[in-house]
Amino acid sequence: MLLDELDGSERDRPTDEELVRDFLAGNGAAFEELVTRYQPTVMNMAYRLLGNRSDAADVCQEVFVLLLRKLGSFRGEAKFSTWLYRVSLNACHDYARKSRRNVSLSESPGDDLPEIEQRLADEGADAPEASMERAEVQKAVREAIARLPFKFKEIIYLHDISGYNYKEVAEILDISLGTVKSRLNRARNRLAVELRDFWEQMP
Amino acid sequence: MTTGKSCRKAARLIGPFVDGELPASRAEELERHLSACSACALRHRRMRSMVGELSSLPTISPSPGEREELLMRVRRELSESAPAPAFHRRAQIAAAAVSLLAIAVVVVTVTMWGGKRAPVVEESASGEFAPTEVNETTGPKVSPESSKYYAGEGVLNAALSSTPSLVAPGREYGEGELAGYRDDLGARLDFYSAYWYPYSMGALDEADMRRAQRELTDQLAATAASIGGDPTSLRTAIEAALSQAGDELLLPCHAELAKVDGRECWLISLSGPEDYLLFSDPQRPPAMVLASLGGEESLKVSESLLRELAAGLAPYEGASPQAPSDPRWEGSGTGLEREETGQATGEEETSGTPTDGGEPVGETQADFRSFLRDLSARYNSLDMLDKLERLNYEQVIMLLHGNWAGLAAEGVNLGDFLRPPRRLWAVDRETGAVVR
Numbered sequence: 011m012l013l014d015e016l017d018g019s020e021r022d023r024p025t026d027e028e029l030v031r032d033f034l035a036g037n038g039a040a041f042e043e044l045v046t047r048y049q050p051t052v053m054n055m056a057y058r059l060l061g062n063r064s065d066a067a068d069v070c071q072e073v074f075v076l077l078l079r080k081l082g083s084f085r086g087e088a089k090f091s092t093w094l095y096r097v098s099l100n101a102c103h104d105y106a107r108k109s110r111r112n113v114s115l116s117e118s119p120g121d122d123l124p125e126i127e128q129r130l131a132d133e134g135a136d137a138p139e140a141s142m143e144r145a146e147v148q149k150a151v152r153e154a155i156a157r158l159p160f161k162f163k164e165i166i167y168l169h170d171i172s173g174y175n176y177k178e179v180a181e182i183l184d185i186s187l188g189t190v191k192s193r194l195n196r197a198r199n200r201l202a203v204e205l206r207d208f209w210e211q212m213p
Numbered sequence: 214m215t216t217g218k219s220c221r222k223a224a225r226l227i228g229p230f231v232d233g234e235l236p237a238s239r240a241e242e243l244e245r246h247l248s249a250c251s252a253c254a255l256r257h258r259r260m261r262s263m264v265g266e267l268s269s270l271p272t273i274s275p276s277p278g279e280r281e282e283l284l285m286r287v288r289r290e291l292s293e294s295a296p297a298p299a300f301h302r303r304a305q306i307a308a309a310a311v312s313l314l315a316i317a318v319v320v321v322t323v324t325m326w327g328g329k330r331a332p333v334v335e336e337s338a339s340g341e342f343a344p345t346e347v348n349e350t351t352g353p354k355v356s357p358e359s360s361k362y363y364a365g366e367g368v369l370n371a372a373l374s375s376t377p378s379l380v381a382p383g384r385e386y387g388e389g390e391l392a393g394y395r396d397d398l399g400a401r402l403d404f405y406s407a408y409w410y411p412y413s414m415g416a417l418d419e420a421d422m423r424r425a426q427r428e429l430t431d432q433l434a435a436t437a438a439s440i441g442g443d444p445t446s447l448r449t450a451i452e453a454a455l456s457q458a459g460d461e462l463l464l465p466c467h468a469e470l471a472k473v474d475g476r477e478c479w480l481i482s483l484s485g486p487e488d489y490l491l492f493s494d495p496q497r498p499p500a501m502v503l504a505s506l507g508g509e510e511s512l513k514v515s516e517s518l519l520r521e522l523a524a525g526l527a528p529y530e531g532a533s534p535q536a537p538s539d540p541r542w543e544g545s546g547t548g549l550e551r552e553e554t555g556q557a558t559g560e561e562e563t564s565g566t567p568t569d570g571g572e573p574v575g576e577t578q579a580d581f582r583s584f585l586r587d588l589s590a591r592y593n594s595l596d597m598l599d600k601l602e603r604l605n606y607e608q609v610i611m612l613l614h615g616n617w618a619g620l621a622a623e624g625v626n627l628g629d630f631l632r633p634p635r636r637l638w639a640v641d642r643e644t645g646a647v648v649r
Contacts, residue, residue: 038291045287049275057273067279071286078290151266170267176234184624186607195228202259209259 026090030081041081045074048091052098058167059102061156073101088181095168095182103160147208154204162197169194219246223253231261377433381442383471383480386639391649394637397467397482401636404466404484413486422462426455429465442470443642450479450640453647457638458483470642478639478648485636600629 024032024043032040052073056066076097088096155163168179169190180190226243229235235243247254275283378400386394408425411417417425430451434444451465467482604612604625611619612630620627639649 038288041291042284042287045283046280049280049283050272053275053279054272058270063273066273067275067282070275070279071283074283074287075290078287147266148270151263151270166267170264171270173268176232189605191229195225198228198260198263199224202256202263205259205263 030090033081041078044077044090048094049074052094055095055098055167055172056102056105058155058171059099059160059163060106061152065105069098069101069105072105073098076101092181096184099164099182102164106160150205150208154201154208157204158197158200161193162200165190165193166197166201170198220250220253223247223250224256227253227257227260230257231264377429377436377465378467379433379436379440380467380469380471381437381440383469385472386474388474391473391480391637391639394480394482396469397637400466400482401484401488404464405486405488408464408484409486409488419462422464426462426464433465433468437468446642446645447479449645450481450638450642453640453645454481454483454638457647461485463636471639473639473648476648477642479642481638481640483636483638 024040026044026047029040029044033044049070052070053066056069056073057063060066060069073094077094080097155166158166165179165183168174168182169176174182176187176190176194179194180187183190185193223243223246226235226239230240230243247257378397380396408417408422412422430448433451434448436442437447438444447468450468454465455463463483463485465481466484467480469480471478471480473480601609601612608620608623608625611623620630638647640646641648
């Protein structure tokens with residue numbers, strides 16, 4: 011994924027930075043446009059990191075309220091989207107710490123997905139057996155992610171789930187490229203360990 | 214070709230290989246290994262499968278209800294906060310400073326009163342001075358039981374106003390006690406928010422700060438006069454303290470009439486741009502503030518430990534680095550200068566992966582961590598070593614270089630390694646001489 015994809019820079023609509031400028035000039039509707047533009051991204055991020063849709067919706071609100079208050083200090087040194095991701099990741103981290111709601115082994119993150127989205131997840135499966143197997147794998151992966159330390163979750167979310175490349179992840183997390191690579195490697199190895207029992211049972 | 218070493222190497226390369234980030238030559242080498250080693254081939258298949266599953270996890274879309282709820286919340290916030298005016302730069306900075314000020318007040322309250330509500334100022338038992346009205350928005354509201362705290366009046370023409378604090382009569386300090394002086398903490402936090410942060414952001418310029426310096430001196434003197442104190446000796450003491458700083462721009466933020474070594478002295482606390490170090494909150498000032506610090510910081514980490522660190526790094530640096538001879542760091546003078554090749558310095562974790570240049574450095578990293586652990590075992594300052602162990606290789610280099618801006622940018626809490634420079638001076642009330 012490219013960081014430019016969402017920010018309007020390649021379409022006939024205002025860029026994020028233009029919206030920020032408009033908002034700071036007193037146009038509240040510009041902020042609402044930013045909300046509409048980024049709510050899905052923030053929701054998904056929070057959902058994957060917290061493993062619970064209701065928490066994700068709460069954090070999403072917190073992020074945009076925080077954004078509203080902090081936008082005056084946005085200095086434009088980074089892209090707005092990069093800045094937003096950082097704010098969102100921090101908010102998720104804080105939320106996880108405060109609520110101590112790291113999903114336990116007995117919980118099954120994703121079970122609160124609406125039915126329509128569960129069906130969408132299975133879209134493309136060409137046989138009921140394959141569909142069931144696929145759902146099982148996804149469930150195991152979601153549960154394994156939930157058991158990871160936050161630092162590993164966020165890098166797997168950014169790179170492997172959202173598809174940001176190494177450079178973009180480095181920008182968002184404000185770490186070096188080498189650190190991205192080594193952290194991602196460790197996160198994946200840990201995830202693989204978490205999935206080992208599941209793989210062993212697979213035919 | 215299925216030795217343990219080559220398998221360990223393969224384990225590091227499989228991830229980048231799956232991502233298509235491995236150079237062709239290394240990819241071919243890995244493929245050869247995979248075809249000969251069933252364990253690594255299995256690891257590769259699982260990694261590929263796992264990454265594939267991750268990328269195909271379903272996304273969620275906000276429901277109409279969630280969209281509406283969020284917009285309602287945002288609109289409520291928009292209407293409750295002041296309508297976003299045509300922000301000019303100062304207003305923006307002021308808003309940011311208000312946030313920091315709020316943090317400062319919370320930090321002060323929690324730090325000084327363990328979260329309890331600060332007691333209200335009481336009448337002076339001694340009757341030497343009478344208390345003035347206390348500004349509720351600034352600084353700690355009380356001094357220790359034996360003292361009285363006063364906040365001055367007056368408003369500065371700054372983005373935010375902040376008043377210096379005055380304690381009179383203060384307590385008696387024995388030898389060494391001033392090193393742990395904390396009664397100025399509230400004022401310094403307050404001043405960072407009100408002055409230094411806006412200054413770093415360009416909302417206040419040097420002329421503003423010089424004017425603030427004069428006005429703050431006036432305020433302290435006026436407060437002292439209003440409670441029957443001696444404004445002239447206080448002015449003299451402030452000037453003496455400021456003169457110790459030479460040309461450095463500092464602000465008088467707190468004064469206490471105390472006894473030091475049996476002599477009646479004014480304790481003058483000067484606020485400086487590094488007062489952010491007092492924040493326990495991870496909120497950090499922009500790198501430019503850090504960069505402007507120069508060599509005034511004091512390191513918490515001992516010189517001998519730094520020397521061992523520097524010596525221990527020599528095999529990895531390919532040089533014979535030298536630790537600083539003076540713990541008051543003077544920028545980069547360690548002899549550790551080298552080109553930024555990306556080799557090793559970009560790595561954070563011990564297990565290692567190829568660097569940007571494609572070379573694995575995991576073993577070097579592991580050796581380095583092992584070296585740190587060894588150091589940890591031999592030193593008594595385990596707390597400091599614990600903090601050092603949290604640094605990655607690159608960050609340790611930054612520490613040795615005194616690259617505070619770089620460390621801050623990496624998210625390292627500088628307070629772990631630095632303490633603010635000395636900003637407290639004891640000035641003899643009668644003679645105006647600096648005692649300590």
